Amino acid sequence: MTDRTMIRIDAVSKFYGIYKALDAVSLTIGEGEFFSLLGPSGCGKTTLLRSIAGFETPTSGEIHIDGVPSVMLPPNRRPTNMVFQSYAIFPHLDVAENVAYGLKRLRLSREDEARRVGDALEQVRLAGLGKRQAHELSGGQRQRVALARALVMRPKVLLLDEPLSALDKKLREEMQVELRQLQKAVGITFILVTHDQYEALALSDRIAVMFGGKIAQVATPKEIYQHPRTRKVADFLGGMNFLSGRILGEQAGTVSVDAARFGAVNLGKPPGFTAADGRVTLGIRPERLRLLWDDERAPHELSGRLENRAYFGEVTHLSVGVEGLEAPLSMVETNSYGADDLPIGAEIRLAYDPDAFVLLAEDPPVSRV
């Protein structure tokens, strides 16, 4: 990954009639970066990806690809290639013919073409399957063919539209690892569209979370998970306990907040923070709460009653009612110590770290017209 900009998106908007699919989106993506567009269905992530590929023409704004203004360029004249959600394997061609499809127009010598196809198939670990017909392939293999067919064109940017969503969980996790290795090996920019937050967290150098045609936050996986800027971002990226708190005082970079039963906590002030009426929303991730067993003590603890639990194999999700809090707290415990056997209604104590709280800004109102 270098510091060179590969994609620069300037105030791109896209209207379908009066429906605003993209609302003045601006973004820069670096050369060799693995970048994810994450968001729920209809948030505009696919429209943005298709605008980069050239299948959608933005209503306004500009997209520079490697310094070239590109909104008016058709897909076949952009240095981008795409892996489609349905893979779009040509059904009348075999694997090698699929991969060679785009090379035909380059009029390479027969040897060069065969070598590039062979290399591409090797890269996605499909060597030797060139003669397979499309309908003889498994879902994972089709995905690899789609990858090889795009990479063989040596694009500057590879666009991936929910490439793993059709695969079952086990295969999806394997492909995630491979996709990351592949990106490291070829060293080009990958832009992934996904609605799976774990996929985005596991794969990306940076993530843009989108809601309602706008980008809510762009950050590294760790940053975006640990310091989500708004309530919706926090919620979309995983479990979160939301609390309302009252501002006690504001300093230069921090705010101290009365977090109900958690006492006073000091929090980093997010950029552009304002709290007109002194009320704020705080969040703490379930895994930052820890069950205290027997006589174990912690500097910061709270007691409550187990209201519910759900068994997930390696972990148990606990729901703990605490007096003075509006909603029960969710927490996650590994099953090494018997959290899965706690009786409902048990009085329990839990430990928390006051530094684990995040201050969440209000989400901007969503308007798509």
Place this chain on the structure above:
Amino acid sequence: MSFLTQRLRFLPWLPAYMAVYFLFLYLPILLLPVFSFNDAATTTFPLTGFTTKWYASLAGNTAMLEAARNSLVVGVCVALLSTVLGICAARAITRYRFRGQKAAAGLIMSPLFLPEIIVAVSLLMIVLAIGLELSLITVILGQTVFCVPYAMSVLVSGFEGFDRSLEEASYDLGETAFGTFRRVTLPVVAPAIVSSLLVTFTISLDEFILAFFLAGTSPTLPLYIWGQLRFPAKLPAVLALGTIMIVLSIVMLTLAETLRRRAERRTRMASAPPQEA
């Protein structure tokens, strides 16, 4: 096994019903070849002996050959015309969303449900009103109207699963619009197109009512057969001709259905994974 299929096994009269049904449907057609090889001018049992002379007599029958040539010309023209129109209609139906789409599809299909004789009479009235001379051309036009719905149904099932991203993938890989049509669209839907050509040709070959009203002085094969029925002595030759036409129709329709299924499989396969908006 579902509740319903289990129940069906205990309906004892079902096999008998099926036997009667198929007998009624196919026995008359089976009699056709039987009598066409029978060495007698009457179509009664017992059979008197095996002969191929009725088939041989067809070869020297210039009126029949002329009618066969007419049918071939009409059939080929109708197949091409209605398939081309059917491609346009099927593509519009499967690929685009527009106001009045359902109504348009319904109107195109309507000749299937209108009484054919009424369609024929109205076409005749229009053809005479605009002063066209009745000829094979008027037959071709009339039968095309009648065949477009068949062509469209066959083609829609071939196009339906055609994943738009196949064409997008082709553009994305550097191909032009024309190149994409030639290298992706056409090969993928080719079986459906061939199937449509075969189906419409077969329908045209057998079609009587429209041809009867619109043909003027140049008969097609069904018209020729109709004319021959007045002469009892010529019946065995007609049966021979009918046998040939049936065999031809069955072969072509089987081929058409095989191709249609292949087209369907191809396009379905290409868009197998579920779509998320």
